[in-house]
Amino acid sequence: MIYLQKKNNRGEIIFSSLPRDFSSSNYQPREFKLGNGTLVLFTDDLLLLKRAKILRKVEEICSPALEFIQEYFIQQIKAHSHTLKKLQGQLKQKSEALVENPMLAAQVDYSHQRNIVADKIKKNPEAAADVFIYLQKRIFEVEAHISSFEILHMGEELQLDVRPHNIRRLILNILHAFQDRFDEYHVRRTFKFEDDMAESKKIRLDYKIINTAFYNFFDNAVKYVKPYSEMVFCFDVDEGNYFKLRVKMKSLRIEKDEIQRLWELGYRGKNAKQIDGSGVGMYVIKKALRMNSFDMQIQPDYSVMEIYEDSQNISNEFVISGCL
Amino acid sequence: MNLFNFEFNFTGLNIRNIFRRKQKLGKNNAYILFIDDETFPVVENLVKAGWSARRIKDIKNIQDEEVSRAHVIFVDYKGVGRNISEQDQGIGVIKAIKAAYGDSKRVVLYSGYARFDLSMDMRKADNQLPKNSDTYEFISMIESELKKIK
Numbered sequence: 001m002i003y004l005q006k007k008n009n010r011g012e013i014i015f016s017s018l019p020r021d022f023s024s025s026n027y028q029p030r031e032f033k034l035g036n037g038t039l040v041l042f043t044d045d046l047l048l049l050k051r052a053k054i055l056r057k058v059e060e061i062c063s064p065a066l067e068f069i070q071e072y073f074i075q076q077i078k079a080h081s082h083t084l085k086k087l088q089g090q091l092k093q094k095s096e097a098l099v100e101n102p103m104l105a106a107q108v109d110y111s112h113q114r115n116i117v118a119d120k121i122k123k124n125p126e127a128a129a130d131v132f133i134y135l136q137k138r139i140f141e142v143e144a145h146i147s148s149f150e151i152l153h154m155g156e157e158l159q160l161d162v163r164p165h166n167i168r169r170l171i172l173n174i175l176h177a178f179q180d181r182f183d184e185y186h187v188r189r190t191f192k193f194e195d196d197m198a199e200s201k202k203i204r205l206d207y208k209i210i211n212t213a214f215y216n217f218f219d220n221a222v223k224y225v226k227p228y229s230e231m232v233f234c235f236d237v238d239e240g241n242y243f244k245l246r247v248k249m250k251s252l253r254i255e256k257d258e259i260q261r262l263w264e265l266g267y268r269g270k271n272a273k274q275i276d277g278s279g280v281g282m283y284v285i286k287k288a289l290r291m292n293s294f295d296m297q298i299q300p301d302y303s304v305m306e307i308y309e310d311s312q313n314i315s316n317e318f319v320i321s322g323c324l
Numbered sequence: 325m326n327l328f329n330f331e332f333n334f335t336g337l338n339i340r341n342i343f344r345r346k347q348k349l350g351k352n353n354a355y356i357l358f359i360d361d362e363t364f365p366v367v368e369n370l371v372k373a374g375w376s377a378r379r380i381k382d383i384k385n386i387q388d389e390e391v392s393r394a395h396v397i398f399v400d401y402k403g404v405g406r407n408i409s410e411q412d413q414g415i416g417v418i419k420a421i422k423a424a425y426g427d428s429k430r431v432v433l434y435s436g437y438a439r440f441d442l443s444m445d446m447r448k449a450d451n452q453l454p455k456n457s458d459t460y461e462f463i464s465m466i467e468s469e470l471k472k473i474k
Contacts, residue, residue, distance in 0.1 A: 094365040310407075
């Protein structure tokens with residue numbers, strides 16, 4: 001039997017596969033250098049311990065693999081922590097508009113603090129409404145981000161809850177979280193299909209997981225869409241109940257040779273390097289869609305080319321397809 | 325060389341400027357600029373608290389009017405500086421502002437990355453603040469940075 005233990009440079013155990021009832025009497029530890037710390041291998045296989053060559057081979061294989069895994073997870077933690085901190089910062093700062101100065105609030109009793117907030121709402125109901133709508137949008141984003149994290153790291157292990165849903169309402173529900181940002185860039189959202197059609201042609205899907213796919217899609221769209229343009233949604237269903245949802249927009253140029261690479265984890269578009277992002281969104285979209293047996297294709301149209309603030313924008317169509 | 329024979333140009337010299345004390349910068353006369361591609365409510369909170377503050381998505385160059393009138397500038401780490409440095413982004417903006425204006429402007433790097441990517445380049449800024457800080461922390465930072473303006 002082999003067990004592993006990773007220690008940092010202070011000798012503290014970072015992770016360990018040793019069982020709770022581990023008894024070291026039959027086991028001999030052997031330490032390897034790993035990154036800034038050490039990897040301790042415990043084995044009761046005396047034959048293995050006697051063969052120095054095999055142990056060196058184990059060290060050669062384990063060390064780079066474990067260092068790579070460690071680095072991968074550090075990068076993942078950084079990316080998620082960054083997004084959560086951003087959302088948490090926005091929530092906190094916005095709520096301060098109503099409940100400012102927590103230090104002062106701590107010096108009065110709760111009912112007094114509540115009266116101060118109630119008074120603020122009464123004096124300026126529009127500003128209070130603005131705070132509540134903002135908080136609702138960002139809370140929705142937090143939920144989508146947590147769900148992205150689960151899809152990314154647990155994926156197929158997640159249990160699906162598949163039910164028929166109206167795709168128009170589902171999209172509108174997500175779009176509301178991005179309303180302020182699309183409005184800031186003057187991007188109109190136009191539906192070319194009615195609610196009746198979406199209601200009669202419901203799609204069987206896991207609501208939370210598809211929500212997450214669309215959340216990541218719009219989170220990308222709002223960063224790459226050309227300001228002062230239009231985003232158009234079309235929905236068609238053929239006789240075989242095969243649907244196509246097309247989202248057409250003028251957005252940052254995607255090169256033909258990178259379309260497939262956009263779905264890779266960590267890949268960032270050649271023309272998107274200047275825009276904040278971690279290259280996770282498109283991967284989550286593809287994975288979330290695949291979990292629902294749907295697919296997404298990108299169809300760029302280079303005949304339409306517009307420059308906005310030195311960036312080349314083309315007409316990009318994103319086609320989501322699958323069976324109802 | 326005669327050390328006592330030097331030329332002195334009195335043209336344009338205003339005697340009042342020599343003796344005038346350096347104006348103390350604060351809420352009433354300081355201008356705070358945020359360079360960030362995303363909106364953060366702290367800017368509107370500062371305005372409500374009586375500060376002159378504004379967010380711009382990016383700058384064209386460091387002579388931009390918004391930059392030249394600002395006293396304290398908060399610069400995001402990523403997504404800005406397209407016209408200054410494609411490679412360095414926010415750090416490029418900070419380096420350029422510090423090179424052009426020195427300590428007449430204080431530049432704060434504010435980022436969600438601030439706590440775990442403290443590379444040498446990030447220390448080009450006068451100070452750093454995580455993006456998820458309280459408005460109180462922003463005000464404290466602004467007040468202490470204003471005192472350091474030379």
